[in-house]
Amino acid sequence: MNTATTAPAEDPSPRDGDVIPARAVTPIGPQLEERINAIIAANTSYDLGIALIDVSDDAIDDAVHEYGVPSGFVAASTGKILAAAALYHRVESGQGALTDRLGSSTAGVQIRQMVQQSNNDSWALILGVLGKQGLRDYAAGLGIDYDRSVNALTPADMARILALLHRGDLLNPQNTAQLLSYMQNTNYETLIPAAVPPGVAVFHKYGLLSANLHDAAILAQEGRAFVLVVYTRGRGLSDMDARAAVIREVAAVVSEALF
Secondary structure, three states: OOOOOOOOOOOOOOOOOOOOOHHHOOOOOHHHHHHHHHHHHOOOOOEEEEEEEEOOOOOOOOOOEEEEOOOOOEOHHHHHHHHHHHHHHHHHOOOOOOOOEEOOEEHHHHHHHHHHOOOHHHHHHHHHHHOHHHHHHHHHHOOOOOOOOOOEOOHHHHHHHHHHHHHOOOOOHHHHHHHHHHOOOOOOOOOHHHHOOOOOEEEEEEEEEOOEEEEEEEEEEOOEEEEEEEEEEOOOHHHHHHHHHHHHHHHHHHHHHHO
């Protein structure tokens, strides 16, 4: 006679005294929101739009957290990341190669110049290959409404692009690593990179055009990673230093809270 019995199913719910994993809740919470909103409230003479996404290995919340002005910004040179991704994607789809001649160099070199040195001539050459409609179609495939003639992106749009890049959902591993490498040691490291503590890697693209000053970055350290985008619109060069200081302040607050 078989007398074996089935053990009762274990109750997975936590009991008093159980240790809850530290990542059971997203670190992008009310306290950080309060600190970011305080910075925005203290700087009402210009528009600030901020977006944050948790892209850590163990992230449980991949939502875009938005603060301040949600739209209406000219992307300036942050839009070069979208163009770079589109050209890499074109090559990955079998349309050309990074070694193809483009201008006085190759397509691959022009991508590096466009991203790392923010070279506008390189950008123009790459846009010539992609075409306005081609770039618009690529962005639409990512769920982003983008018109190159306006070059408008919301902080949330830019954050989503960087999140896709970091997760490897935009490009193959080789091109992902290459593009990220071009987002370090750039010709303008005085915004988000200047405010992040040692040990936190920063991959970023700044934008500066007339009244627009932006920085869009991936911050990463030992499996923890966050996308931080700060867009600003002010009067022009007269308040650029003040807005640069605000971008650094936001980056410092976010870094302190998340790392």
